[in-house]
Amino acid sequence: MNKDPNEPVSRLHTTVPLRRVLALFRPYRQLSCLIVLLALTGSMLSLATPLMLKTVIDTAIPNGSEALLWSLGAGVLAVSLLSGLLDVWQNHLEHKVGQSIMRDLRLRLYGNVLRQSISFFTRSRAGDILQRLTGDIQKIQSVVTRSVVTAITQSTVWIASIILLLVLDVKLALFALLLLPLHLYPARKTAKARKRLVKEAQRFKSDLSSHLAETTGISGALLTALYDGEAYQTAKFAKLNEIVMRLELRMNLMGRWITMFNGVLPSIGTIMVYMYGGFKVMEGSMTVGGIVAFAAYLSRLYGPTQQLLNLHSDVVSSLAVFENVFEYEDMQPEVKTAEYAPQLPTVTGHVRFRDVSFHYGPDKLTLCDISFEARPGEVVAIVGPSGAGKSTLLSMLARLHDPVSGSIEIDGRDIRGVSLNSLRKSLAFVTQQTHLFHASIRDNLLFACPGATDEELADACRKACILEYVQSLPEGFETIVGERGFRLSGGQQQRLSIARAILKKPRILVLDEATSHLDTQSEALVQAALEQLMIGNTTLVIAHRLSTIVNADRIIVLENGRVAETGTHRELLGRNGLYAKLISSLDNRM
Numbered sequence: 263m264n265k266d267p268n269e270p271v272s273r274l275h276t277t278v279p280l281r282r283v284l285a286l287f288r289p290y291r292q293l294s295c296l297i298v299l300l301a302l303t304g305s306m307l308s309l310a311t312p313l314m315l316k317t318v319i320d321t322a323i324p325n326g327s328e329a330l331l332w333s334l335g336a337g338v339l340a341v342s343l344l345s346g347l348l349d350v351w352q353n354h355l356e357h358k359v360g361q362s363i364m365r366d367l368r369l370r371l372y373g374n375v376l377r378q379s380i381s382f383f384t385r386s387r388a389g390d391i392l393q394r395l396t397g398d399i400q401k402i403q404s405v406v407t408r409s410v411v412t413a414i415t416q417s418t419v420w421i422a423s424i425i426l427l428l429v430l431d432v433k434l435a436l437f438a439l440l441l442l443p444l445h446l447y448p449a450r451k452t453a454k455a456r457k458r459l460v461k462e463a464q465r466f467k468s469d470l471s472s473h474l475a476e477t478t479g480i481s482g483a484l485l486t487a488l489y490d491g492e493a494y495q496t497a498k499f500a501k502l503n504e505i506v507m508r509l510e511l512r513m514n515l516m517g518r519w520i521t522m523f524n525g526v527l528p529s530i531g532t533i534m535v536y537m538y539g540g541f542k543v544m545e546g547s548m549t550v551g552g553i554v555a556f557a558a559y560l561s562r563l564y565g566p567t568q569q570l571l572n573l574h575s576d577v578v579s580s581l582a583v584f585e586n587v588f589e590y591e592d593m594q595p596e597v598k599t600a601e602y603a604p605q606l607p608t609v610t611g612h613v614r615f616r617d618v619s620f621h622y623g624p625d626k627l628t629l630c631d632i633s634f635e636a637r638p639g640e641v642v643a644i645v646g647p648s649g650a651g652k653s654t655l656l657s658m659l660a661r662l663h664d665p666v667s668g669s670i671e672i673d674g675r676d677i678r679g680v681s682l683n684s685l686r687k688s689l690a691f692v693t694q695q696t697h698l699f700h701a702s703i704r705d706n707l708l709f710a711c712p713g714a715t716d717e718e719l720a721d722a723c724r725k726a727c728i729l730e731y732v733q734s735l736p737e738g739f740e741t742i743v744g745e746r747g748f749r750l751s752g753g754q755q756q757r758l759s760i761a762r763a764i765l766k767k768p769r770i771l772v773l774d775e776a777t778s779h780l781d782t783q784s785e786a787l788v789q790a791a792l793e794q795l796m797i798g799n800t801t802l803v804i805a806h807r808l809s810t811i812v813n814a815d816r817i818i819v820l821e822n823g824r825v826a827e828t829g830t831h832r833e834l835l836g837r838n839g840l841y842a843k844l845i846s847s848l849d850n851r852m
C-alpha cells in the first residue's frame with residue numbers, strides 16, 4: 263500500500279525497551295505505589311474466602327456450630343464488600359494515572375511535532391500526525407492503565423495460590439500445576455502474531471485518517487467536487503475501510519481462540535482435581551472442605567495465569583504502537599539551535615547572504631553560492647523564472663531550511679547562532695497563500711502579537727486598508743474566518759495577513775507578491791497596505807509587479823538556483839541579459 267509518505271522521518275529505534283514504558287510512570291510514583299498497595303490488599307483479601315469456606319464445610323457444619331457459621335458468613339460478606347470498595351478506589355486511581363500519562367504524552371508529542379522543521383510537514387500527511395497523537399495514544403492507554411498493576415497483583419496472587427495449594431496437598435498441587443506449561447506455547451505464538459497485526463492495522467488506520475483528512479479539507483473537497491471525483495475517493499476509502507475491518511476481525515478472532523483455549527484448560531484442571539481429590543476423600547486422606555478450598559485456589563491460579571498471559575500478549579502487541587509514539591517523541595528537527603542560544607537583539611535589519619548553497623535532495627543543488635546584501639531600510643527584489651529558487655531562498659531567512667554551505671547574517675550575526683524564536687520575532691512574512699485559522703478576526707490578528715490592544719488592532723487594520731471592511735461585518739472583529747468560517751476574498755485575506763504582519767512590528771519584511779488573482783481595485787488596496795508595512799523596514803520581495811521591481815534598491819536575478827545578474831533596474835536593462843528578457847515578458851503581459 264501507499265507506504266512511502268508514511269515512512270518515519272528518522273527511525274531511531276525499532277524496539278521499545280520496557281524500561282522506557284515504565285519511565286512514563288515516574289511522575290506518578292506515589293500514586294502508582296498506592297494503587298499497587300490497594301491491589302495487593304484486595305488480592306490478599308480474596309485469598310481468605312476459600313479458607314473460610316473450608317472451615318464452614320469441615321468444622322462449622324459437622325460440629326453444628328451456628329455461631330461459627332454466622333461469623334464465617336459475615337466474614338465472607340465483609341471480605342467481598344471491602345474488596346469491592348478497594349476495587350472502586352483502585353480503578354479510579356488507575357484511570358487517573360493512565361489518563362495523566364496520556365495527557366503528558368499527547369502534550370510532549372504535540373510540542374515536538376510543532377518544533378519540527380518545515381521539511382517534516384512537507385513529508386508527513388496530516389492524517390498520520392493525527393493518528394499518532396490521538397489513535398495511537400488511545401490504543402496504548404489500556405496497557406498503560408492496567409499493565410503494571412495487573413502484572414504485580416496477579417503475580418502475587420499466582421505465587422500465593424501456589425503456596426496455599428502446596429500447603430493444602432502437595433501431590434494434588436503438583437498434579438494441578440502440570441497443566442500450566444500448556445498455556446505458554448499458544449500465548450507466545452499469538453502475542454507475536456498480534457503484534458504484526460496491530461502494526462499493520464495501525465498503518466492502514468493511518469492511511470484511512472490521512473485520506474479522510476485530505477478529502478474532507480476544503481481544498482480536497484473542492485477538487486473532488488470540481489473533478490467529479492466522488493466515486494473515485496469513495497472507492498479508495500471503501501478499500502481502506504475494508505482492510506481495517508478485516509484486520510480488526512482477525513485480531514478479534516485470534517483473541518477469541520486464545521480465550522477459548524485458556525478457558526478449556528482450567529476446566530480440565532478443575533475436574534481432574536475433583537476426581538483425584540474425590541478418591542482421596544473416599545480413602546479418608548482428604549476432607550470435602552479441603553477439595554472445595556483446593557478448587558477455589560486452583561481457580562485463583564488459573565485466573566491470574568490467563569490474565570498474565572493476556573497482559574503479555576497486550577504488551578507485546580502494543581509495543582508496535584509504542585514504537586510509533588516514541589518515534590514522534592524522539593524526532594529531532596533538522597533545523598537546530600543550541601539550547602541556550604542568545605536572543606537576537608533589536609536589529610537594524612542588515613541582511614547578508616554569504617555563498618549560500620542548499621539542496622532538498624542530494625542529487626541537485628537548488629541554490630548555489632548565493633551572495634547578496636540588503637542594508638537597513640532597503641528594498642531588494644528577487645526575480646527569476648518559475649522554479650529558479652526564489653521562495654526557497656527567502657524561506658531560509660526564517661530558517662525553514664538551513665544552508666548546506668555558506669551563511670546568512672542579520673546585523674553581522676549568523677542566524678544559526680541566535681535563538682530561533684528571537685530570529686522569527688524580528689521577521690514578518692507575507693506570502694501569496696494566506697492562512698487564517700478557524701477563529702475570530704481578532705484572534706487571528708492577536709496570534710502575531712498576543713498583547714495588542716483594540717486600538718492597536720484597529721490601527722493595524724487601518725494601515726492594511728481592511729478596517730472599514732471588518733467594521734462593516736455584522737460581528738466585526740469577532741467574525742469567525744478560516745477554512746470553515748466566513749469566506750473572505752483573496753485580497754481581503756491578504757490585507758488581513760498584512761495587518762497581522764504590521765502588528766508584529768518587524769524590522770525585516772519578506773514578501774511574496776501576489777501574481778494575478780486580484781482585480782485592479784483589490785490589488786491597489788493590497789499595494790497600499792504593503793507600502794505601509796514596508797515603511798522603515800528592510801524588505802526582501804519576490805517581485806512580480808513592474809513598479810516594485812523598478813523602485814527596488816537592488817534586484818537579484820535568479821536562474822536555476824544561481825545569481826545570474828545583480829543591479830538596479832537601469833543597470834540591468836543596460837546589460838540586455840536575462841533580466842531584460844523577463845521585463846519584456848512582464849511588459850507584454852501588462
Ligand SMILES: Nc1ncnc2c1ncn2[C@@H]1O[C@H](COP(=O)(O)OP(=O)(O)OP(=O)(O)O)[C@@H](O)[C@H]1O
Pocket residue numbers: 384622623628646647648649650651652653654655
Ligand atoms: N519541499 C521540496 N522538496 C523538494 N523540492 C522542492 C521543494 N520545494 C521546492 N522544491 C524544488 O526547488 C526548486 C525551487 O523551488 P522554489 O519554490 O524555490 O522556486 P520559485 O523560484 O519560488 O518558483 P515559483 O516562482 O514558481 O514559485 C524547484 O525545482 C522545486 O521543484
